[in-house]
Amino acid sequence: GENVEQHPSTLSVQEGDSAVIKCTYSDSASNYFPWYKQELGKRPQLIIDIRSNVGEKKDQRIAVTLNKTAKHFSLHITETQPEDSAVYFCAASLRGADGLTFGKGTHLIIQP
Amino acid sequence: GAVVSQHPSWVICKSGTSVKIECRSLDFQATTMFWYRQFPKQSLMLMATSNEGSKATYEQGVEKDKFLINHASLTLSTLTVTSAHPEDSSFYICSAASYRGFSYEQYFGPGTRLTVT
Numbered sequence: 001g002e003n004v005e006q007h008p009s010t011l012s013v014q015e016g017d018s019a020v021i022k023c024t025y026s027d028s029a030s031n032y033f034p035w036y037k038q039e040l041g042k043r044p045q046l047i048i049d050i051r052s053n054v055g056e057k058k059d060q061r062i063a064v065t066l067n068k069t070a071k072h073f074s075l076h077i078t079e080t081q082p083e084d085s086a087v088y089f090c091a092a093s094l095r096g097a098d099g100l101t102f103g104k105g106t107h108l109i110i111q112p
Numbered sequence: 113g114a115v116v117s118q119h120p121s122w123v124i125c126k127s128g129t130s131v132k133i134e135c136r137s138l139d140f141q142a143t144t145m146f147w148y149r150q151f152p153k154q155s156l157m158l159m160a161t162s163n164e165g166s167k168a169t170y171e172q173g174v175e176k177d178k179f180l181i182n183h184a185s186l187t188l189s190t191l192t193v194t195s196a197h198p199e200d201s202s203f204y205i206c207s208a209a210s211y212r213g214f215s216y217e218q219y220f221g222p223g224t225r226l227t228v229t
Contacts, residue, residue, distance in 0.1 A: 001172075034218065043205060043220040044156065051215065089155060096216030097209040099146045099158040099171075 006103025023090035118221035135206030142208035
């Protein structure tokens with residue numbers, strides 16, 4: 001089955017700086033790669049996703065890049081703000097309609 | 113749009129009893145829903161795929177006789193934890209795939225925190 005590795009487990013950045021979280025996956029058949037933000041005790045919230053026919057996708061301060069050959073994808077957050085502090089999970093699946101395999105999560109801390 | 117609800121939001125039960133958790137898609141129909149489990153400070157683990165009108169598909173290592181799943185309609189899936197034990201205490205989250213634009217996206221329910229005493 002699919003295996004998703006995520007790094008780093010904890011990331012602390014100064015407010016206004018950029019944050020980058022990286023994930024690798026094992027199953028070359030995977031085609032859907034979402035990123036979720038989860039605050040303590042809350043549900044995961046989809047923040048951005050990318051499919052294998054696209055190399056990069058951007059939504060305001062958030063961007064995701066995908067390298068299918070290397071089987072890795074990354075989340076980039078620019079101009080970080082205190083409200084960006086949360087746990088971020090990457091995931092992978094065959095399609096958006098399939099069950100997701102999650103990375104272990106990254107605790108992002110934005111230092112004021 | 114794409115709202116998923118869960119009930120109850122939290123439940124405490126005694127060891128040996130059964131607990132039922134409901135997952136509803138409120139503004140769309142979902143032929144497939146998913147159940148995940150999340151232990152404290154850990155990631156989400158897919159437990160099973162719930163298919164409307166057919167049997168659920170369980171992930172390796174998940175006991176199908178312990179975690180009963182019923183997907184009775186296009187908007188409701190239930191997870192019953194039978195003969196619960198303290199090690200079953202966890203955050204149970206469901207999700208459903210909704211077709212948005214040109215493809216599917218998954219949306220999560222708010223989760224149910226189960227504590228078994």
